Amino acid sequence: MLWPHKDLLCISQLTNEEVLHVFRTARRFAEINARPIKKVPTLKGRTVILFFVEPSTRTKTSFDIAGKRLSADTYSLSASASSLRKGENLKDSALTLQAMHPDALVLRHPQSGAAEFLAQRLSCSVINAGDGWHAHPTQALLDGFTLCEIWGEDMTGKKILIVGDIAHSRVARSDVLLFTMLGARVRLCAPKTLLPSGVNTWPVDVVSDLTSACEGMDAVICLRLQLERQQAGLLPDLREYARHFGLNAARLRKANPGVRVMHPGPMNRGVEIDAALADAEQSLILEQVSAGVATRMALLFLYLTRKDQPAEA
Amino acid sequence: MAGPDLIVRNVSWQDDMVDVWLGGGRILRFAPLGEKAEECALIDGRGALLLPGLIDAHVHLREPGFEYKEDIASGLTAAAGGGFRAVLAMANTKPVNDSAAVTRFMLEQAADTHPFGPRLYPVGALSKNLAGQELAPLAELAEAGCKALSNDGVPVANADLFRRALEYASDLGLPVIDHCEDPHLAAGASMNEGRLSGLMGLKGQPVAAESLHVARDILLAQYLNLPVHLAHISCRQSVELIAWAKARDVRVTAETCPHYLLWTEEMVKGFNTLAKVNPPLRRMDDVEALRQAVREGIIDILVTDHAPHADHEKETPMDEAPGGISGLDTALSLSWTLVQRGILSAEDLCRLWAHRPAEIFALPSGNLTPGDPASFILFDTDATWTVTPQAMRSKGKNTPCLGQDLPGRVRLNVVDGHVVFQDAIVS
The missing domain is CATH 3.40.50.1370 (Aspartate/ornithine carbamoyltransferase)
Structure with missing residues (x-):
């Protein structure tokens, strides 16, 4: 070509x-x-x-x-x-x-x-x-390539959850476009303060509770939480954020067997992703690099x- | 009665072709075509439409301080060519127009460069240095020649200060113009908040940033039984609040701009900084509400919010670009597109651009009856022109209609009997 x-x-x-x-x-x-x-x-x-x-x-x-x-x-x-x-x-x-x-x-x-x-x-x-x-776009393409190497080129029927600060994330915007194009279903999970305006018109479903959001997922992408979001008044504190929107092994058990965990980096271990989970065998974080x-x-x-x-x- | 000193022949007036006889700065009479008069100056109007000279109650002429964007000379030249007989110039200059010295300087610049008009009426700052902390010396500003007071550009967050400003200004008989914007809801926004801002990854300004302050001002005006004038209204929510207020005889008046009647947020697609303006272009539903509001008089007047910027300032990514559209050159042509599409009538334009602004800001009337000041324009509705940087007289070429063909051209602008602009076509 x-x-x-x-x-x-x-x-x-x-x-x-x-x-x-x-x-x-x-x-x-x-x-x-x-x-x-x-x-x-x-x-x-x-x-x-x-x-x-x-x-x-x-x-x-x-x-x-x-x-x-x-x-x-x-x-x-x-x-x-x-x-x-x-x-x-x-x-x-x-x-x-x-x-x-x-x-x-x-x-x-x-x-x-x-x-x-x-x-x-x-x-x-x-x-x-x-x-x-x-x-x-290059992050989305590398995310897509990483998953294609595991799932094959046809992502039809695969379900991908993106969790975290969607509103301020160029990665989330590009990932949604790419995964949707490849046939996957995308779900978003974030507090309303971190969702983009007009998200109801996106080709995604939005679930506010992370544990239920994980149900039926084949991959979960955690986004980095920029610490200045708290100063901007978008969330009360990091501890509360981690408790409700931090991905951990217990929540991940609701997902499909063989679920993969991704993160575009750099990670805040213990905030958006459990420290041990980042190194677990489900993790594709280094494969992404x-x-x-x-x-x-x-x-x-x-x-x-x-x-x-x-x-x- | 003395004879005419100028006759403008062959103009279209109230569905008739007539000659206009002028003398002593006033309209003497509308005479049948070709009626003989004593020796005097003649201009052939070539059948163009006679309209009252327009008033733009909201412009930024940038002088003193930002002369690279615009100065009083270039701004008034653009106003003359755009069909305006008067402009009200906002106070966000450098230094801010919060003292008699700045007001007098502006008036002198206008008198030096455009002694016969268009008239410049300075708008004094409501608060010192527009900082929203303490009242500016409002009586001093009134004495120096300010025709209104406003914190335009830097909305007053403090409702108590705004209340005191309304009270103090009312003793001076000066209208207060409020730029309605909640500074926290609007902080850092580059466009309207909605589906498009979400997709483009830009910080959006919700309509409530405006309507919240509209509601505040209306409630204060009602409580104090004092007038307030609301600047550049951009959305349906604000229109509905103003309608609510007018139904209760609250002394509120309001303005909007041609760009809010014509364009939506879709204009910023492709990160088009020329369509970045504050308040931002909204959605079609807001445009429709505004069109109905100007037809029905819920919104009283049209203004340009002429906000010239230098090319290099707009040639940046969105966040960095200053908001604002250069409007004096295109205002009447853009308004005429609304007449062509049946949204407004020519009579609506006279009301919105001339009669109501004269009432609200207590300026000389321009009703064009014999004996009135001879302030009128000839507008050639058959002409079209292409909006190019060269065709614009303002230093600010920042308009999203750059490159478009627009209908109608001002051929002649007469202020108090003096020709302040004349196209070569009419001679």
């Missing part, structure tokens, strides 16, 4: 077939990642800029490793080191980076829509590595060898 897209901004851009193509490509790269020598020359000479305006270690490292394993040259730029701290606006930063002729720009930004903003202005590929509360590298290799490969990519000189 010649990749038809310039940018990856949101899961809603992709078709079911394109998502499965990402997974199949990721599977090939996962094999490379299992070799003693993990580097292939596929993207030699390509430049990838990792522009992270919001702190992130794991996503940035994941993209960095993915690029380097494909022999692309990767350069990191973080908010603290960038001119944004000196008052430069996003448009000027982006045009400056563009003038350095990267082939792809991977953007993490605290504002929803920032990736689309750059994509409209830059000729290179823009890969959204998380924009505000809006979208985190490995899948992340393979998925991002697949994405860099597809976007940098896309249909309208200029031919080699």
Whole structure:
């Protein structure tokens, strides 16, 4: 498949077939990642800029490793080191980076829509590595890839619960789009203060009690609770949150046999997920990290060898 | 009676084609087409529609302090070309218009750059530095020439301070304009709260952020039996509260803007910062309630809430972009689209844009009867124009209708007998 897209901004851009193509490509790269020598020359000479305006270690490292394993040259730029701290606006930063002729720009930004903003202005590929509360498509694709490796490509009939701060979660928004597209049924569990407005129009069901929400589930994804939500008055305290919305083994017994537990990280052990459960055999949390590298290799490969990519000189 | 010093020939007035004779800054008479007069200036109106000069009771002209967005000269030029005979300019300048010095400065800038109009009427700050803590020197502001008082831009959270402002302002005979917004419910919002904000991952502003303050103001006005004017109403809940108040003879008046009568939150799709405005564009149900309210007079007047910003300020992600739509250049054309669609009549426009604002803010009337001040415009309803940065006279090019074709063009704007804007087509 010649990749038809310039940018990856949101899961809603992709078709079911394109998502499965990402997974199949990721599977090939996962094999490379299992070799003693993990580097292939596929993207030699390509430049990838990792522009992270919001702190992130794991996503940035994941993209960095993915690029380097494909022999692309990767350069990191973080908010603290960038001119944004000196008052430069996003448009000027982006045009400056563009003038350095990267082939792809991977953007993490605290504002929803920032990736689309750059994509409209830059000729290179823009890969959204998380924009505000809006979208985190590479996380959703790696979550989907992780589950596909266990369940197979057809998720019809599978039931996935996402529990936690849905309102402020770009992961939840992208996961809902992706899992629904793949045929799974998605359920959300959160206090009303952490549910997005208009959630009743989403293709999901919402259950406010976590124990009943776990019933019949094949996978449970816990979301990180940002500690500032308490300061914003959205919940009384962490202890109460953990008691009502923390996933533990007892609650998980209501789920289907073979249920899997996932977390996009970084975890607050003992808050949204029981400390021991994170390490239990149901947990796919470390598989997600490995899948992340393979998925991002697949994405860099597809976007940098896309249909309208200029031919080699 | 002295002869005319200007005749505007061939204009459409009350379903008739007539000549308008002007003298001494007043309308002398509507004469049959081509009637001979002594030597005087002539303008051929080419059949355009005669309307009273419009009043915009809610603009931000940004001077002093933000001249890169707009200044009094450019704002009044846009007003002249947009068909306005007067504008009321809000106080959120830098420094804030909370002293006679700033008020006088604004009036001087207007007199220097547009000595014959459009008129600038400053709106004084309700609280010192708009901080919502202490009353500004309201009597000083009134004496210096402010025609109304408002904390627009920074809503007054403290109901007691707002109550005292209503009382104190009533002794001065100045209307109080309230920007109705609960600062906590509205904090950090980039758009209307609802399905779309949830999908886009943007913080939304619930309609209750506005209607809660509308209810507060209505209840205070009823309790004190004092007038209050509610700015830029955007939603059905507020309309229903205002209807409730008017049915009980509470002394409340209200305004809305063309953008709330035409557009919904769908305009912000694709993270379109040009459609970011405060209060935010709402849903179709709100638009329909507002249309009915302006037809029935529940909402008294139309205003632009002209909020010019520099291009680079709007060319950012949503959260960072300032709210506001530049409105003076497009207001009448956008209003005319409502006439074309049968939602409003031309008479409604005269009431909403000229007669009622003159009553509420005690400005000279512009009823266009002989003897009245000669303040009128010629509006060519057959023309269309494309909204481009070049076609806009305001420094602020920030409108979501950029690139659209709009109906109707102002050809002539006369304020108190002086031509303040004339299109080359009418000569």
